[in-house]
Amino acid sequence: MSEFxxxxxxxxxxxxxxxQAAKKLHIVDRPHHQSSHVGAVIRGGGIVFYIAxxxxxxxxxxxxxxxxxxxxxxxxxxxxxxxRSISPKVRLICQFIAIAFVLERSGLLHQTPHVIIILxxxxxxxxxxxxxxxxxxxxxxxxxxxxxxxxxxVNAYMVHFAPSSLIVYIILSLIVFNxxxxxxxxxxxxxxxxxxxxxxxxxxxxxxxxxxxxxxxxISMLVVYGVDGGMTILHRxxxxxxxxxxxxxxAYQIMANELRMPHLIxxxxxxxLQAICCVWYIAYPGYWSxxxxxxxxxxxxxxxxxxxxxxxxx
Numbered sequence: 042m043s044e045f046x047x048x049x050x051x052x053x054x055x056x057x058x059x060x061q062a063a064k065k066l067h068i069v070d071r072p073h074h075q076s077s078h079v080g081a082v083i084r085g086g087g088i089v090f091y092i093a094x095x096x097x098x099x100x101x102x103x104x105x106x107x108x109x110x111x112x113x114x115x116x117x118x119x120x121x122x123x124x125r126s127i128s129p130k131v132r133l134i135c136q137f138i139a140i141a142f143v144l145e146r147s148g149l150l151h152q153t154p155h156v157i158i159i160l161x162x163x164x165x166x167x168x169x170x171x172x173x174x175x176x177x178x179x180x181x182x183x184x185x186x187x188x189x190x191x192x193x194x195v196n197a198y199m200v201h202f203a204p205s206s207l208i209v210y211i212i213l214s215l216i217v218f219n220x221x222x223x224x225x226x227x228x229x230x231x232x233x234x235x236x237x238x239x240x241x242x243x244x245x246x247x248x249x250x251x252x253x254x255x256x257x258x259x260i261s262m263l264v265v266y267g268v269d270g271g272m273t274i275l276h277r278x279x280x281x282x283x284x285x286x287x288x289x290x291x292a293y294q295i296m297a298n299e300l301r302m303p304h305l306i307x308x309x310x311x312x313x314l315q316a317i318c319c320v321w322y323i324a325y326p327g328y329w330s331x332x333x334x335x336x337x338x339x340x341x342x343x344x345x346x347x348x349x350x351x352x353x354x355x
Contacts (some may be wrong), residue, residue, distance in 0.1 A: 045209055048096065052217045056089050060221065060229055068124055070230050082227055085123045087181070087235010091116040093214035094242060097207050104204065111142030112241050115168075120234040129285060133165075136237075140164045143245050147252055164244050165265070166280060170270030171240025172233060174276070177297050179223040179308035181231045185239050186215045187312045188262055191319035193248050195262075202250040211242055225305060258331035261322035265315040268338040269293070276346070290353065292345055299352035314338070 063069070063083045070084040089113055098109045118135040131239040140161050149160055178268055193208045218235070221228040231239070243263065251259045260267065273291050277284055289298060296307045318338075322330050 044100075044206075048093075048210060048265060049213045049217065051096065051293060052089055053220070054091060055092055056086060056217050056221060056229075057348075059088060063166075070232070083229035085120060085232035085234050086221055086229030087231030088116065088120060088213045089212065089218050090231075090235055090238045090242060093210045094207070094238075097204075097210040101204065101206065105146060105207070107142045107146040108245055110162060111139040111146075112238055114142075115139040115241050116234050116238045119232070119237045123232040123234055129282070136165050136168065137161060139241065140168070143241070143248065146245065147248055150250075164248065167244050167267075168237060169238040170266055170339070172236040173270060174266055174291065175231050175236035176291065176294055177307055178225065178304040179219070180252065180293060180311055181236050181239065182215050182219040182222050183308045183312045184266065184315060185243060186212065186219065187248075187316050187319065188243055190317070191262060191323070192243075192250065195250065195323065200250060200254040201327075202253040203205075203246055208246070211239075215239075220335045223305065223308070225303065254326075255305050256326075256328070258322075258326070258328045261318055261331045261334055263315075264318050264331070264334050265311055265338060268335060268342060269311075272339060272342045290350075292342060295345075295349055295353050299349060314320065 060083050063085060068084050069081040094112055095109060098105065103109070114135055118127065118132060122132060142166060144157065144160060150156065152160070171181075174184070189208060189212045192203075193205065193212065196203055196205055218229075218231065222230065226347060247259060247262050250262070251257050269292055274284065276290060277288065282288065289295075293307050293311060296302045296310075297304055318334050321334065
């Protein structure tokens with residue numbers, strides 16, 4: 042317990058120091074036509090997620106070292122992109138390399154080439170959906186906290202897939218980040234470095250859980266983001282839009298922008314839905330639970346868009 046208290050203090054001190062340094066270096070997110078916020082806000086506060094993973098690695102004998110290499114590459118490139126833009130191709134290449142380290146950590150690089158290609162594309166897609174969903178106060182930190190707490194329970198009582206101390210370190214980093222982000226007027230945003238780093242970590246956890254639990258239905262731990270992200274991508278494909286260009290078509294964006302719902306209420310809805318899905322799956326694990334969740338969430342998404350998407354068009 043004393044270790045976790047010390048780690049929390051270190052992470053909190055780091056976050057405060059980063060916010061002060063970012064102010065002086067003008068690392069800020071200024072509102073533009075794609076934004077859901079007003080006023081300049083410190084960018085890159087989510088770097089604390091990477092610091093938590095790196096700190097755990099140093100303090101625990103560099104276990105899960107390949108994961109550290111992958112997240113270091115991903116966080117490094119993403120942080121540079123937060124400060125000044127990097128070519129999307131460079132970012133994507135680095136993401137594929139980082140995910141390769143995830144597969145190495147999970148022992149999946151020994152699979153046949155076509156399986157490896159499918160897994161890499163799927164994991165890169167999942168990490169990017171995490172990045173796409175980072176657009177309003179509290180959603181990344183709040184949603185990730187719900188998922189991480191559920192994973193900690195599963196790891197302790199159902200399927201051991203990761204060191205519990207690592208999950209606790211990540212939970213502590215999320216609590217620290219939420220202190221500054223889960224508020225009506227955020228002190229900092231996660232930035233690409235934060236959303237991609239926590240996406241990488243959560244995907245690493247869920248992938249290992251699926252392998253140890255011998256069922257890909259454990260993706261239920263991320264089903265809300267998965268349905269929202271997947272349905273939005275499908276919608277944009279049907280509209281023949283360039284998927285690489287930013288947009289404001291996610292359900293949470295329409296709630297925050299067109300319906301003028303407070304950010305924390307919207308974030309709370311996503312947290313609540315994912316918490317329900319996690320508890321449901323933990324109580325009744327299996328593919329039937331996963332597919333039923335996907336079906337129900339998809340219907341909710343379609344009904345919501347049918348009723349409110351016209352506001353976005355206008």
